[in-house]
Amino acid sequence: MGLEEISTPGRLAEPGEGISQHELALAARNHGMPLEAMRYDVTPPGLHYLLVHYDIPLIEAGSFRLRVGGLVGRELELDMAALQRFAARTVRVTMECAGNGRARLDPRPVSQPWLVEAVGTAEWTGVPLATVLEEAGVDPGAIEVVFTGADHGIERGVEQDYQRSLTVDEALLPDMLLAYAMNGAPLPPQHGFPLRLVAPGWYGMAHVKWLTDITLVDRPFTGFQQATAYRFRQTPDDEGDPVTRIAPRALVIPPGFPDFMSRARVVRPGKVLLQGRAWSGRAPIAAVEVSVDNGQTWAPASVRPDENRWAWQAWAYEWEAAPGEYVLTARATTTDGEAQPVDQAWNRGGFANNAAQQVPVWCVAAL
Numbered sequence: 001m002g003l004e005e006i007s008t009p010g011r012l013a014e015p016g017e018g019i020s021q022h023e024l025a026l027a028a029r030n031h032g033m034p035l036e037a038m039r040y041d042v043t044p045p046g047l048h049y050l051l052v053h054y055d056i057p058l059i060e061a062g063s064f065r066l067r068v069g070g071l072v073g074r075e076l077e078l079d080m081a082a083l084q085r086f087a088a089r090t091v092r093v094t095m096e097c098a099g100n101g102r103a104r105l106d107p108r109p110v111s112q113p114w115l116v117e118a119v120g121t122a123e124w125t126g127v128p129l130a131t132v133l134e135e136a137g138v139d140p141g142a143i144e145v146v147f148t149g150a151d152h153g154i155e156r157g158v159e160q161d162y163q164r165s166l167t168v169d170e171a172l173l174p175d176m177l178l179a180y181a182m183n184g185a186p187l188p189p190q191h192g193f194p195l196r197l198v199a200p201g202w203y204g205m206a207h208v209k210w211l212t213d214i215t216l217v218d219r220p221f222t223g224f225q226q227a228t229a230y231r232f233r234q235t236p237d238d239e240g241d242p243v244t245r246i247a248p249r250a251l252v253i254p255p256g257f258p259d260f261m262s263r264a265r266v267v268r269p270g271k272v273l274l275q276g277r278a279w280s281g282r283a284p285i286a287a288v289e290v291s292v293d294n295g296q297t298w299a300p301a302s303v304r305p306d307e308n309r310w311a312w313q314a315w316a317y318e319w320e321a322a323p324g325e326y327v328l329t330a331r332a333t334t335t336d337g338e339a340q341p342v343d344q345a346w347n348r349g350g351f352a353n354n355a356a357q358q359v360p361v362w363c364v365a366a367l
């Protein structure tokens with residue numbers, strides 16, 4: 001494979017074009033969360049989705065240092081012991097990849113081919129980012145905070161460290177964390193060991209893993225992951241709006257038991273308790289509705305109140321299933337009135353496609 005090939009811009013699949021070996025290789029490295037894991041409030045270790053752009057870097061906790069520099073009163077270099085001496089905070093956060101839903105788009109953007117499973121909920125423990133920024137002293141001229149990971153690679157011909165920024169105002173929000181623990185244990189290597197940013201409510205790309213540098217700057221950051229990737233575009237040369245917070249989504253825990261290849265479900269006639277999760281990084285979830293006829297008719301589900309603002313919420317709906325074929329789906333609406341669509345909101349990068357999930361179900365007394 002030549003350098004021209006790795007330098008090509010993102011492309012759309014031709015009509016009917018299948019998943020390539022390159023996409024399969026991405027999908028095999030970057031796994032989704034098995035949907036039945038939505039039964040847990042907090043996703044057990046190993047079941048949380050995973051997305052790694054380049055390689056998982058090998059980092060030794062003993063020699064690790066977080067550098068804080070740029071427009072600050074004093075530069076900091078903090079080892080893990082220093083980070084752990086600050087008062088710790090734990091936040092339960094549902095994280096979702098901005099590309100979740102991409103492979104369901106038509107035309108399909110060629111990239112990590114997520115269906116609906118790029119999500120997980122963890123309890124992240126660490127130092128509030130604001131604590132460390134206050135310790136360094138943010139210069140009044142600083143407008144953004146740039147976060148750099150230890151991983152390095154090439155994307156569409158651009159060699160880079162993985163980097164993203166937040167505005168200073170966003171960065172100082174109390175739930176922004178420099179996390180060193182996930183579900184009460186040190187971060188696993190693939191989730192950012194020994195330190196990552198956790199940006200509650202934001203799509204995954206903002207939560208920089210293997211964080212080594214925090215840099216305060218006086219102009220908008222224009223790195224690849226900020227200005228080139230993660231923009232909502234209709235055409236390749238459209239500047240596009242940035243991808244930021246998570247759009248509302250409800251998912252159904254697939255009921256009954258699955259067919260191995262198609263993952264279509266089988267349920268028995270009678271009462272079937274449909275359950276699932278709903279979340280949004282924009283405004284809180286106000287309602288969840290369920291449909292068993294692929295979105296033609298909807299019924300309200302009951303949503304369990306949850307004091308964890310950034311975590312998914314459980315919902316339930318009792319379905320009286322009669323023999324037949326069904327397509328189950330659910331949709332969430334936020335307190336701002338933002339309703340999850342049934343149809344795709346298409347963009348070239350395949351970001352934030354929160355079109356309602358479809359779960360084919362056969363209701364049969366016996367096979």
Ligand SMILES: Nc1nc2c(c(=O)[nH]1)N[C@H]1C(S)=C(S)[C@@H](COP(=O)(O)O)O[C@H]1N2
Nearest residue numbers: 049050051052053097149162204207208209
């Ligand atoms: N340094 C670094 N941080 C990163 C990434 C990466 O490739 N490198 N991937 C981002 C993306 S696109 C997502 S969706 C989340 C995934 O986090 P997880 O693998 O812990 O679920 O990490 C983000 N942080």
Ligand SMILES: [Mo]
Nearest residue numbers: 097098204205
């Ligand atoms: Mo992502």
